[in-house]
Amino acid sequence: MPLVFAGVASHAPGITGRADQADPVVRDEFYANYDKMRQELEATRPDAIFVIGAEHFANFFMNNMPAFAVGMADSYEGPIEDPEWLGIEAVTVPGNADLSKRMISEIMKTVDISYAEEWKFDHGIIVPLHFLTPRYDLTVIPANINCQGPPLAPLSRAWEFGRAIRRAADSVPERIAIIGTGGLSHWPATPDSGKINEPWDREFMDRWLRNDKEGLLSYTDRQAYIDAGQGAGEIRTYVAVAGATEGSTGDLLFYAPIPIFSVGCTLATMKVA
């Protein structure tokens, strides 16, 4: 079936783990919009959600770091973090190895990816699921882009990864939704944690919402690192979703910097024709 849903969402662990320390007004507005996104997602009746996360050394390390990886298991466990620290209980999430295999085979025609038959979810995937599939009853296909351990795949390759995911989603009979998670500007888990470059975020989202390929691919790693922190490597997940919805335009559901969450909290969807 043609792709049924595409969106992007923040995944910082503080969103759930440090909820009690945030300004309740802005926090609750953010949560309410996450729930609105859940309703929009559910309305498209997806059979599976393809979550493009940014790994944080939960499954992969620099001894063998894939640029792109896709999970291929019938179930996944998470969170790998202490549930109390993250504020999310330990759960088993349904997967579908057969569906993964079919999508991976299609993606591999144009992008060389790794597959993984074992995968433990970290906050990068479990935080968005906590809001978007709170009963953990929707089949998940996890994907990962290396955004933390340079050298990172060029943004142009993240775009191509997204295009390949789209082709794969359209080629299977199931109704597929995709979500990119991460970023935008942030300095997570460093002494700068809490710093957010709001103008940079808004400029990035302006390009994303217009699906401005040239604008999105023009960021360099070095300048992004200087302006938007090492967490900005995670824009790759947003770029992939833009690649998957090439030529479309998006809607911003929510954006607000929430320093205790270490990130400008972002929720947006891209129209899928």
Next chain:
Amino acid sequence: MSLYYVQKFLYELNRDPKVQESYRQDPEVAYQGFDLTDEEKRALTEPDIGLLFVFGVNGQILMHFAAFHQVDWQDYLQKMRDGVDEHGEVRDGVYKVTGYEGVEAHASALGQESNIGEE
């Protein structure tokens, strides 16, 4: 200096209860197979979160190690700031790319007020 093995040890510790148990029982035994200097072993054993940050350990690895040692979030951030004050700039890894010279200097380099204190 072997940042790679410091991070690899922490990566294994973060995800494997058996390594956690071994580290609790006898760190020296847990470190076997990892090419670590005496300074690195000391920082891991103590643990000296600030020095580990100065070595260049990625925060996505280090924050879990801090949580494992029951260091709360604000204390974790402060330990890294103190580490930079005491030991100087980050020596290696992803934070060395542009140099890390402390929160205030970094904020002003970006033309921003530091909003760290507002958390």
